[in-house]
Amino acid sequence: METWKSHVRAELFQRDVLQKDPFSGLFSAYSGLLEKCALRERLWEESQTFSSAGGDSEGQCSQVPSDHYLSLRDSEQDREKLRQTITDLQGSLCLKDAELQYCHSQVSRYRQEAVTLARNSIALQNALSECRVTVEQLWKELEALRSQQRLLLEELREVHREKEQLEERWLQEKRDEAERLNQSNEAQERWQRFAKRLTRHLRKREESQVGAPCAGPPGTLSLRAKSWTLT
Numbered sequence: 001m002e003t004w005k006s007h008v009r010a011e012l013f014q015r016d017v018l019q020k021d022p023f024s025g026l027f028s029a030y031s032g033l034l035e036k037c038a039l040r041e042r043l044w045e046e047s048q049t050f051s052s053a054g055g056d057s058e059g060q061c062s063q064v065p066s067d068h069y070l071s072l073r074d075s076e077q078d079r080e081k082l083r084q085t086i087t088d089l090q091g092s093l094c095l096k097d098a099e100l101q102y103c104h105s106q107v108s109r110y111r112q113e114a115v116t117l118a119r120n121s122i123a124l125q126n127a128l129s130e131c132r133v134t135v136e137q138l139w140k141e142l143e144a145l146r147s148q149q150r151l152l153l154e155e156l157r158e159v160h161r162e163k164e165q166l167e168e169r170w171l172q173e174k175r176d177e178a179e180r181l182n183q184s185n186e187a188q189e190r191w192q193r194f195a196k197r198l199t200r201h202l203r204k205r206e207e208s209q210v211g212a213p214c215a216g217p218p219g220t221l222s223l224r225a226k227s228w229t230l231t
Contacts, residue, residue, distance in 0.1 A: 032077070039073055 035077065036074070
């Protein structure tokens with residue numbers, strides 16, 4: 001922002017110089033001539049007044065001091081102009097000194113900012129190096145964790161396969177046990193039905209033997225029972 005202001009100020013000053021320089025001498029000469037004419041008219045009027053009052057001899061005597069008076073007035077005007085010029089130059093020097101001090105302060109500030117930026121750049125470079133080292137370490141740890149994850153997944157799949165095999169084996173054993181139990185139950189049911197039928201048959205035989213005592217020897221009953229069992 002300050003650089004922009006300084007640039008605009010310099011451009012305006014250059015424009016004023018370019019616009020005023022061709023006519024500054026003419027304006028000053030014209031102003032000096034107007035002042036001299038006014039002074040000569042005033043002196044002429046005064047001399048005319050004195051001449052009318054005192055005669056021609058006194059007018060001729062006052063002509064010489066009037067020339068000295070004009071030269072004195074010119075020298076006083078020149079001195080006044082020199083004083084004004086010196087004052088202007090002093091003001092310009094003060095402005096230039098202020099601008100120079102401002103420029104020095106800006107240079108010092110920019111130098112300090114450059115030093116600060118250089119330090120910050122070094123600190124950022126160090127931080128970047130540390131971040132790179134940290135990223136590299138984290139990448140290595142990530143690769144190690146990925147390898148461990150692959151191994152754990154393989155072990156998990158193996159455990160699942162073993163679990164499925166154990167479940168299948170357990171289910172097969174349960175099916176075999178159920179089948180054996182069903183066969184045992186069927187065999188018990190058959191034996192119970194056989195025992196009931198045998199009991200009924202024996203009861204009928206005993207009843208028939210009680211009704212017919214001479215039916216035959218006892219061995220014939222056991223043989224018939226065995227033959228019925230086999231059938």
